Amino acid sequence: MPINAQLTFIGGAGQVTGSCYLVELNNKKVLLDCGMVQGSDQIREWHKFRFQFKPKDIDAVILSHAHIDHSGLLPLLVAKGFHGKIYCTKGTAELLPVLLKDSVHLYLKDLEWKNRRAARAGKKELPAVMQLSDAERVIELCEPLPYNKRTVPMPGMELEFNDAGHILGSAIVQLWLKGKQGMRHLVFSGDLGNPATVLMNDPAEIAHADLVLMESTYGDRNHQDVEHTVAEFAAALEDAYQAGGNVYIPAFALGRSQEILYYLGVLYHQGKLKQKVVFLDSPMAISITEIYDRFFHSMDPDDTRLLKQQNVRDLASFLPILKLSETVEDSMAINRFKQGAIIIAGSGMCNGGRIVHHFKHNLWKNSNHLIFVGFQAQGTLGRRLVDGEQRIKLFGQDIVVKAKVHTIGGFSAHAGQSELLQWAGAIGGQPQFWLVHGEPKAQQALQQAMQQQGMAVEIAEQGQQISL
Template sequence: MTITLQILGAADEVTGSCHLVTVGDYKLLLDCGLIQGSWRDEARNSDPFPFDPASIDAVILSHAHIDHSGRLPLLVKHGFRGAIYTHKATADLCRIMLRDAAYLNEKDAKLENRKRERKGLRPIEPLYTIQDAEAVFPHFQTLDYAERLEILPLAALRLMDAGHILGSALVELWLHSGKHDRKLVYSGDLGRSGMPVLQDPAIIKQADMVLLESTYGDRLHRDWDATRQELANLFREVTAKQGNILIPAFAVGRTQEIFYLFAKYFDEWGLGRWQIFLDSPLAIEATHAYAQNCDLFDDESSQLWRQHRDSPLLPNLTFTRTPEESMRINQIHSGVIIIAGSGMCNGGRIRHHLKHNVWRRDCHVLISGFQARGTLGRALVDGAKHIRLWGETIRVAAQIHTIGGLSAHADQAALTHWYAQFDPRPPVVLVHGEPVAKAVFAEHLRNTLAAPVCLPRYGETFDLK
C-alpha cells in the first residue's frame, strides 16, 4: 500500500506551506498557505494547484497564519469537499484572518481595475472574495490538544501544542499500511520554550519521518533577558529624544505578545509617557480571540489576561479601527508608539505610517519578526537608504532596530533540541526555510546528531514505507 509525502510548498522558501500525504487511495493535505514576498512570488498564488482539489479527502491545518491557511478559500472554490481538522482556537482565528485576506484581495482588485479601465484593459478578478473565504468555515472540524481521532479509514490524527501562536499545533499522523503503521510528525511552525504568553512546545518521541520547519536553522536568537534589556534601553533612549516608534507586527501572535510585555513592564519601561495605538482592525479582532482563549496560555500570562477581560490591558492604549482614525495618528509628531500590520510591511496601515515617519531622524522602527525575501520589511532590515511607496521614493533616515529575541520561531538550538528527543533518529525533511538556512541546519543536524536529513525540491516525493 502506498504511503508517500510530497512537498508542494515552502520547499526553498518560508511561505506557502502545502504538503500532500497519500495513503492507499486517500489523500491528505498538511496546510494550504499563501506564498508571500515580492509581487512575483505572490503572483504564483493564482497558479492552479498541482492536484485536483476535489480529490483531497481532508486537510490538517497546523495554525492560522496566512502562509499556512491562506489558500484554503481557493481549495474549496475549486472543488474540495472534505473536512479541515484543526484546533478550535485556530478555527476561531481563521474566521478572522481569511475574511481579512479576502477583503484585501477585493480592495486591491478594485484599485487595480480603476487603473486598467483608464487604460482600456480588461478587469481582473480578486484572488478570492469574502464569500469564498466564508465558504471555508463549514469545513472546520476542531480537536483539543492531545485528542486522538480517526479522521479517515487509513489515518489517525493527534494535535499537540506547538507554542508558536494561539492554537498552533504539532501534527502526529498515524498512517495504516496493512501490517504496520507509519507515523509522520509535522512541526508546522515550532515555537520557543520559555517565551511569554504561550505554553512551551510539546515533546514527541517517536516517528518514522519528521517534516520540520527551518526558518531560523542557521542562527541563534538573543536570549530573553538580553531582549528585555534591549527593549528597555530602546524605550528609554527614544523617550529622551521624543521620537515616534513604529512597530510592524503580525496581527496574530506578535501583537498579543507585545501587549503582554508592555503590560508586565509598563512602569519599568516608562510606557506611561507614550500614547500607544493598535492600528489594525485584524489585530484588534485577534486580540479579542486571544482573550477568549487565555486558558491556553502559560499560568502567568493567563492570570494577567483574565484580570483585564473587562478593562484595558494598557491604560494608554487606543484601538483605531477606521481609516479616518488611522490618518489622525499621523498628525502626531512625537510621543506615540504605533503597532500596525502588516508584519513584513508589504501591505496594511504600517506603510502609511512609514510614509509619514521613516524619513525623520527621530523615528524608530522596531522590527519584531521574520522578514521574507522581497518584502519592504526585509529591505529595511538590510539597510535600504530609500524605499518606494505608491510610486514615491522616500529617504530612510529612521533608526531600524531588529529585535530577534521576540521571534515566535525556534532557533537552531531549539529546533535541534526538539528533534533530538526522537529515539531513534527518524529521517527529517526540512521545509519552511530559505536555502542558506536549510543547508546550514542540515549540516548541523548531520554533524551533531548524525541525523538522516533531506533537503527537498518542490514536488519531491518521499516514500514512508
C-alpha cells in the same frame, strides 16, 4: 513493511512561507497546510497561481495553525472545487474567520483598485479568483479538535494534535498511516514555538516517529535570552523618546502584536515606558487580542500570573495607555501625534496594511524610529528596510529612509537552533528528518548540526516526492 503512501513537497520547501505538503494514502489525498507564499505583488501572485493538483480531488486538509503562510490558500482551494473537511485545533478555528476574511477582503479591494487603473488605461480588467463567500465556506468546513486526542479522519489514518507553542491554536501534527502491509508514523512540526515566548506553552515532546517534517526558520542561529531582548526593546523605546519622534512597530496581527502588548505592559508597570500613548492600529489585531483573552485559562500560567497580580484578565487592561484604532479615520488621526507615541500596525513584513501608510508619512523623518520584532522574509519591504535600503517606493512615490531602524530578534515566536535540536533529539526511534519552512542557509546549518548528533536529515526540495 511498506505501505501504499507517498508525500510530495508542494510548498514551504527551500523557503519560509507557502507551507503545503500532499500525503497520498490508499487512493486518498490529504494536504498538510495550504499556505500562501508571502512577498512581492500579491495580486499577481494570486492570479498566476496554479495548484499542482486538482482541488476537488483533495479529500481533507490538516492545518497546523492559522498564520496566512500556512492557511491563506484555503479560500482559493474552496473556490477551485475543494469540499472536504479541514481538521484544525479549536484555537485555529476561532482565528481563521478573522484572518481569512481579512485576507480575501484586502485582495478584492486591491483588485478593484488595480482594475480601476486598468480601465482608465484602456486595459483588460481581471476577474476575481475568489470571493468572501469562499472564506466563509472554509469556516463551515472546519472540524475543530482538542489537543492530545486521536481521531480517525479517514480509513487507514489516525490524527492527533499536540501543542506547538507558537501561537494560539498552533499544533504539531501526528499521523499514523496504516496500510495492508504496515504502518508509518509521520510527524509534521508545524511552526515550533520559542519556549521564551510569552503566553504560549512550551512545544510538546513527541515520543516516537518514523518520519518528521521539521521547520527550520531559525536553523542557523539562536535567539538571545528574553531578559536581554526586553532590555534591548526598552533601550530602543528610550532612544526614540529622546529623539522626539514616534515609534513604528510592524507586527503580525496574530501572535506578535499580543506579545508586544504584553511587554509594553510590563515596561509600563515597571515605570520604564516614557511614551504617553500606544496605538494598536489594526482591526484584525484587536479582534485577535479579544480571542486570546477568551483562551486566557489555557495559556502559560507563569506569564498570565503577572496580569493577575495587576488584577486584570485581558491584555488591553494590562496597558492603560493603549488606544484601539479600528477605523481608517482612527488610523489617519494618529498622524496628529508628532512625538511620544508607539504605533503597532500590520502587516508584519510591510507588504501592505496600515503600516505602509505610516511609512509614507514618517519614514523620511530622522526623529522617528522603526522597530522590527519579527522575521522578515526575502522579497518583502520589511527585509529591504532591515537590510539597510535607503530609498523605497510607496504608492508611486519615492521615499527616503531617514528613520532609525532597530531589529530585535529575540521576540521570535519560532524555536531557535538549540530548541530545534532539543525537540528533534527527544523523538524516539530512528526517524528520518526532512527540513522544511526555512531558507537554504538556515537549513544547511541545521542539517549539519543535526547530523553531528547522529540524526538522519535531508533538506526538502519543492516538487520532490518521497515514498512512505
